[in-house]
Amino acid sequence: MDNQYRPKQIEAEAQAYWEEQQTFRAQEDNGRPKYYCLSMFPYPSGRLHMGHVRNYTIGDVVSRYKRMQGYNVLQPMGWDAFGLPAENAAMERGVPPAAWTRENIAAMREQLKGLGFGYDWSRELATCDPEYYRWEQWLFTRLYRKGLVYRDTAAVNWDPVDQTVLANEQVIEGRGWRSGALVERREIPQWFLRITDYADELLEALDALDGWPEQVRNMQRNWIGRSEGVELSFDLAGRDEQLTVFTTRPDTLYGVTYMGLAPEHPISLELAEGNPAIAELVEEARSGGTAEADLATREKRGAATGLEAVHPLTGERIPVWVANFVLMEYGSGAVMAVPAHDQRDWEFATAYGLPIRPVVHPADGSELDVSAGAFSDYGVLADSGPFSGMPSDRAFAAIAERLEGEGRGQRRVQYRLRDWGVSRQRYWGAPIPMIHCAECGAVPVPDDQLPVTLPEDVAISGSGSPIKSMPSFYETTCPECGGAAERETDTFDTFMESSWYFARFACADQNGAMLDERADHWTPVDQYIGGIEHAVLHLLYARFYHKVLRDEGLVSSNEPFTRLLTQGMVLKDGTKMSKSKGNTVDPQELVERFGADTVRLFTMFAAPPEQSLEWSDSGVEGASRFLRRLHGLVRDHVARGPAPALDPQALGDAQRDLRRKVHETIAKASDDIGKRFTFNTAIAAVMELCNALGKAGDDSDAGRAVMQEGLEAAVLILAPITPHLCHHLWFQLGHTTPVVDAAWPEADEQALVRDEVELVVQVNGKLRGHVTLPADADEGQAREAALAEPNVQRFVADKEIKKVVFVAGKLINVVAK
RNA sequence: GCCCAGGUGGCGGAACAGGUAGACGCAGACGACUUAAAAUCGUCCGGCUUUGGCCGUGCCGGUUCGAGUCCGGCCCUGGGCACCA
Numbered sequence: 001m002d003n004q005y006r007p008k009q010i011e012a013e014a015q016a017y018w019e020e021q022q023t024f025r026a027q028e029d030n031g032r033p034k035y036y037c038l039s040m041f042p043y044p045s046g047r048l049h050m051g052h053v054r055n056y057t058i059g060d061v062v063s064r065y066k067r068m069q070g071y072n073v074l075q076p077m078g079w080d081a082f083g084l085p086a087e088n089a090a091m092e093r094g095v096p097p098a099a100w101t102r103e104n105i106a107a108m109r110e111q112l113k114g115l116g117f118g119y120d121w122s123r124e125l126a127t128c129d130p131e132y133y134r135w136e137q138w139l140f141t142r143l144y145r146k147g148l149v150y151r152d153t154a155a156v157n158w159d160p161v162d163q164t165v166l167a168n169e170q171v172i173e174g175r176g177w178r179s180g181a182l183v184e185r186r187e188i189p190q191w192f193l194r195i196t197d198y199a200d201e202l203l204e205a206l207d208a209l210d211g212w213p214e215q216v217r218n219m220q221r222n223w224i225g226r227s228e229g230v231e232l233s234f235d236l237a238g239r240d241e242q243l244t245v246f247t248t249r250p251d252t253l254y255g256v257t258y259m260g261l262a263p264e265h266p267i268s269l270e271l272a273e274g275n276p277a278i279a280e281l282v283e284e285a286r287s288g289g290t291a292e293a294d295l296a297t298r299e300k301r302g303a304a305t306g307l308e309a310v311h312p313l314t315g316e317r318i319p320v321w322v323a324n325f326v327l328m329e330y331g332s333g334a335v336m337a338v339p340a341h342d343q344r345d346w347e348f349a350t351a352y353g354l355p356i357r358p359v360v361h362p363a364d365g366s367e368l369d370v371s372a373g374a375f376s377d378y379g380v381l382a383d384s385g386p387f388s389g390m391p392s393d394r395a396f397a398a399i400a401e402r403l404e405g406e407g408r409g410q411r412r413v414q415y416r417l418r419d420w421g422v423s424r425q426r427y428w429g430a431p432i433p434m435i436h437c438a439e440c441g442a443v444p445v446p447d448d449q450l451p452v453t454l455p456e457d458v459a460i461s462g463s464g465s466p467i468k469s470m471p472s473f474y475e476t477t478c479p480e481c482g483g484a485a486e487r488e489t490d491t492f493d494t495f496m497e498s499s500w501y502f503a504r505f506a507c508a509d510q511n512g513a514m515l516d517e518r519a520d521h522w523t524p525v526d527q528y529i530g531g532i533e534h535a536v537l538h539l540l541y542a543r544f545y546h547k548v549l550r551d552e553g554l555v556s557s558n559e560p561f562t563r564l565l566t567q568g569m570v571l572k573d574g575t576k577m578s579k580s581k582g583n584t585v586d587p588q589e590l591v592e593r594f595g596a597d598t599v600r601l602f603t604m605f606a607a608p609p610e611q612s613l614e615w616s617d618s619g620v621e622g623a624s625r626f627l628r629r630l631h632g633l634v635r636d637h638v639a640r641g642p643a644p645a646l647d648p649q650a651l652g653d654a655q656r657d658l659r660r661k662v663h664e665t666i667a668k669a670s671d672d673i674g675k676r677f678t679f680n681t682a683i684a685a686v687m688e689l690c691n692a693l694g695k696a697g698d699d700s701d702a703g704r705a706v707m708q709e710g711l712e713a714a715v716l717i718l719a720p721i722t723p724h725l726c727h728h729l730w731f732q733l734g735h736t737t738p739v740v741d742a743a744w745p746e747a748d749e750q751a752l753v754r755d756e757v758e759l760v761v762q763v764n765g766k767l768r769g770h771v772t773l774p775a776d777a778d779e780g781q782a783r784e785a786a787l788a789e790p791n792v793q794r795f796v797a798d799k800e801i802k803k804v805v806f807v808a809g810k811l812i813n814v815v816a817k
Numbered sequence: 818g819c820c821c822a823g824g825u826g827g828c829g830g831a832a833c834a835g836g837u838a839g840a841c842g843c844a845g846a847c848g849a850c851u852u853a854a855a856a857u858c859g860u861c862c863g864g865c866u867u868u869g870g871c872c873g874u875g876c877c878g879g880u881u882c883g884a885g886u887c888c889g890g891c892c893c894u895g896g897g898c899a900c901c902a
Contacts, residue, residue, distance in 0.1 A: 043902050084901060156900075167900040215821060219897075222820050292898050296818040325818090344818085417899090424900065494902070532896060535821080568823095569896080576895085605842070606829055610822095612895075614829055618843055626842085632857095676833070684831075684841035691841090760837045765883035767837055794869090805882055811836050815882045 001638055001732050005631035007595025007724070014724040015116060023740055024118040026074040028521050035071035036522045037063040038502055038561075040530030040538075041078045044104040044126075045085060048111045050570040050577060050603075050615065051531065053587045057600045057721075058567060058609050058679075059529045060117045064720035065673055067118075068744040074522055076505040077112065077119040079105050081128035082429045082494045084167055090460035097428040098456035101128060111588060115596045116723055118740075123508040127497035132504065133430035134451030135514035136496055141433055141444035142552065148194045151442065154421050155290045155329075158186040163463045165425040171289035178462060185286050190423035190490070191432060195544045199224055199415045202543055211563030213610070216535045223536045225416025230400045232409030234259065234309040234336070237317060241267075243309055246331045246414055250403070251395040252338040254384035255359035257349065259309045260302070260323035262333035267305070268322045277303035278322050285324065300325050300348050312408045313385065313399075323348060329418065339374065346374035359384050360392060420541065422493045427458065427465035429491025437478035437485040445487075446479050452487065465489065498538055499545035502528075502560055515554045528561040532610075535566060565677060568612040577615070585615055597722035598624040604679040604721050627725055630690055630718075634711055634729045642734060643708035644701040648751065655706050658696055659751050662710040665689040667747035669717045679721065686714050708733070716745045760811040761786045763795040771812075779806040786812045 002009075018024065028034075039059035042052055063075040079101075086097035093100070105126060112119070125132055143149045157166040161179035165186075170177045195202075203224045206217045229248035236243060243259060261268050263278075263285035272279040281303055288294060302323040309318045325344060326335050339349035340358040349356055360379040361368045368375055378392035387395045403409030423432065431452040433445035445452055455473055458466040467473045468489045478485035503515055506522035524546075530538075539561075546560035569576055572583040590599045602623035607613040637643070651659060665685045672682035693710045696703065712733055719726040719739045730739035754775050759782055761769040769792055771785040783804050786792055792814065799816035806812050 040902095045902095080902070165900080168898095169901045171900095219821050223898085225820095290900080293818080296898085298818090300818095421899080426900085493900075495899095498902085531902090532822080533902080534897095536897060537899065538902080571895090574894085602842095608830085611830090612823085616829060616843065619829065622842055629857095671833080678831095678833085680829095681831070681833090681841080687841055758837095762836080762883075765836085765881090770837080803882070805836085807836060811883095813836075813882055 001635050003635065005628045005725070007597060007627075010728045011114075011116065011596055011724040014727040015113065017727065017738065018116075018118065018740070021738075023738075024075065024120050025122060026072065026076075026120045028518060029072045032070065032072040034074065034522060035063075035066045035527075036074045036506075036525045037066065037527045038076065038505070038525045038529070040528070040534065041080050041498070041501060042108065043080045043083055043085065044101055044108055046104040046107060048108055048115075048587050050585055050587055053115065053599060054570055054603050054609075054613060055529060055531065055567055056112065056115070056117050057603050058565065058677075059527075060600075060723075061604065061673070061679060061720040062527055062529070062677075063118055064723060064740065065744065067740065068716070068719065068742060069674075070743070074505070075117075075119055076123040076508075077117070077121070078124055078501060078505065078508075079108075079126040079128075080494065080498050080501075081105065081126040082491075082497060084426070084428070086428045087426065087460055091462060094459070096456060096458055097460065098128065101126075101428075111591075114591055115587075115600065118723075123505050125501065125504060125508050127430075127494075127501065128428075128454075130451040130453045131511060132501075133492075133497065135504070136430055136492065136500070137433035137445065137450050137452060138447060138514060139500075139548075139552070140492075141447070141450075143193065143548065144434070144444050148197065148548070150192050150194070150419075151189055152192055152419075153187040154190045154192075155185045155187055156425065157289050158184045160184060166289075168289060168291045171291065171294075174288040174294070182287055183289055185288070185290055188425075190421050191434070191488075193420040193422055193544075195420045195541075196415055196417055198544050198547055199226065199417050201547060202417075202540065205543075205559060209559060209564075212561075213564065213566055216532075216539065216564060216566060219535045220540055223417060223540065227414050227416075229412060229414060230403060230409050231412045232312060232336075232403050234312060234318070236320070237308040237310055239307070243320070243334045244332045245334050245336045246412065247336055249338065249341065249392075249396075250399040250409075251378070251381060251384075251387075251390075251392040252341045252359055253311075253313060253336075253399055254381075254387070255338040255340045255357045256311065256318060256336045257339060257355045257357055258337045259318055259320045260326040260335045260337050260345075260348070261305070261320060262326040262328040263322055263324055264328040265322075265326075265333040267307070267320075271305050271307075271322070275303070275305075278305065281322050281324055295327070296325075298324060300344070300351060302348060302352060304352075312403065312406070319354070321348075321352070321354075330416075331414065340370045341374050341376050343374045343376060346370070357383070363391065420493075420495075420544070422496055423490040424493055425465060425468075426491055427454075427460065427467055429494060430454065430497065431467075432488045432490050432492055434488040435476055435478060435485045436488065437481060437483060439483055440478055440480045440485075443478055443480050443485070449479070454491070465491075495538060495541045499542045500549065502542070503546070503549065503555060515549070519555055520557075523555055524557045524559055525561045527563045527565065529565045529567060532566040532568065539564070565609060567609045568607070570613045570615060572615040574614070585617075590620060594620060594624045595627075595724070597627055597725045601627065601683065601718075601722050605683045606680065608678045608680050610677075626687060626690070627722060629694070630714065631725065631729070633690060633694060634715070634732055637704070637707055637711055638732050640699070640704065643704040646705035646709055647702070648748070651702050651706070654696075655698065655702050656751075658692060658698075658710065659706050660754070661689055661692050662706070662713050663747040663751040666713050666717070666745045667752065670744070670747070673717075673720070682717065683721065686717050689714055713745050715739065716742060757809050759786070759809075761789055761792055762811060762813040763792055764815060765813060768792050768795055775809075779804075779808075779812075782806055782812045786814060 039055050063073050067073045081101050086101050089100050090097050157171050159166050159176035161181040171183050227248045230250040231246045233242040233244045263281045272282045302321045305320045307320040337345040339345040339356040358370050363379045381387050381390050381395045400411050433452045435443045474487040476487050502525050503519045507516045507518040510516045549555045577584045602620045668685045669682040672678045715726045715729045726739050757775050758772050769789045796816040802815045
């Protein structure tokens, strides 16, 4: 055996072995339970970054662990290949997005192979391949016919200088990132998917997704934002028109002191003609980006309209204001304001000197004070006509009933979730398969004309998608009337591709259909792994899409991902690695210097997967050092010849202690890797084991047998994490089949048994000593031993013992006063 | 602004069901080996201290025999906010 650990050589050999044996090629096999382990596929930016390495190492560790447990594992990989960066690169370097993307894919594929990830490459796919996106187009036309697709207007960021639509990230402080021009909001027609039709199912099914982090389920619940309330209308004095508003707090109806209109509301637009203050608000609303974070942090401003609304129950006149915090996108673009019981309304009322009228008092009878802020809890009504004295919940129902009875309102469920706008005015995306005909309107592209292929040999300028000025692309004939017509030139949101790739991996070679029965064999994904930043959008869209696929009869499960692991970010110097901060670490350099196993080991050791990971160069060296030591331990052991067979009955005390450590490590690592996903503590346990093995120095037959068992355990446990070195060491330890096919070790219960236990002794909850007792000692014996301890006696000497708390196997606490 | 997380030694982290705070690793100090350095191996490594202890898990308060862990309030950092992926 080589005297030195040479990762380069060992890793090349292992990778060649796996490739030659087609180790990771997955076949459907009903004789073994399937396990579909999927890491979120990358955007092919050109090089792997540490976030990818972390994500894919976690996935590979889980996959290899499950394989050792006897599962038939599928672990595929592909490319989320459409998107904005390719267009930016094209502008900078003059390379068409398609060529740039395919070069990046080739480079990153090699990097992934160099890291030793066990993917079934025969299933590789790229979303920019027409054979992939054609099925997305096919499904879209189907959903159109089903009524799940519709056209409506939506706001985009318009750069008036570059004459182009900008993404939110391209709007910096209200200005276009390249031109520096003030960005305008423009309403343009776009395609929408009715995700809100599935809102209730998406919400309710979260309760059963117990393999998902509660944090993510919570974020999705809040995003969907189901609320029950009342929709009611206020007459406008002197106008033949009504304001319809939605409120979740009809119990505060008597506290309404003003109405708020969105600046984009038709009435606001009308009044802006003759009112400079309103015109200014409308102007403000038209400029700047569309991102919610920008809108929500704007200073709250408003202007009186002079109009008055009529309170539906009291007939009182209520002033109508235009307010910039009222959003046209939500509900009707109008709100009733109750400053006493809503903080945002309170702030606006305070700023503009509008009355604050409390009508709900705390249920506990405590004094109500709204001088410093709104009281937004439920309580008991006051000054609310016939409803005074009712608790909020009863008043909610009573007021709703009254409004319904008078035909002025009705109970309604509202969602925060909006329908999914899938149109993008970009080039590098899947063409939306629709044709606009002057005679027939919007017509879906017939199946036999799919895919609508995106022309790839194009030049990208800073303003607008090239296919919008390419008659050879958009000129066509109407499939219905045969007349001249134009293709849709918008492309799909890239979330469309990433919403179903997990199913396509099951049957990536199927060219006659979107999916086949193999999709149902492999899905749902048993374990999905990816960044927490995808907690809402990608994961919600994919859930929606899966339900749509189900309703189309393409899969039969309800949810795409049974278990979800959201991995934290990779940081350096406490902040996110990024090119602009210049604090990136190139995984490729590390692999070349230390080997893939060291990079994998450090990444898994430095932090548990869900936490952020602080990068440390010296920590990487520590990981490398450990692998050298493990290599050395096996080398020295093997150099002494084959180890004799182990006879557990014939061990001395030290040998039994060491063997107990071996099996404790197996038990801990199995729990850490299999159940808790805390790979860092599993590695720490193996390090402890190796420290103990290294100190043993026992050359007796029994000692060498225990050593063999211990080294095998260490290699088996580390095999999913550092697969190349373990592949090598396993053969060195005398095995003839590869460790990748070995069974995961099981702890021997007999080896775990202890004769004695050490109890912690406390007095009044503070540590005062230790006592060693037989493992089966009862409370009486423990108490006797504890009180005999001299240090304990010092602390209880002049006190009365009130009680003794005994926790078997752990501690005994003497409470004395 | 809204929603969701996280704050533990010089650093990354451990403590899994409320029971020894700091496992494991990094950095550092000292020692061994060496002509020397690197590598390797060994010992020490939260603060204070009268050496008996006392203090210590972002801050303030509470529950408990016992709180890093549970509860209430605050501060700071990070993720998401619908066209980055």
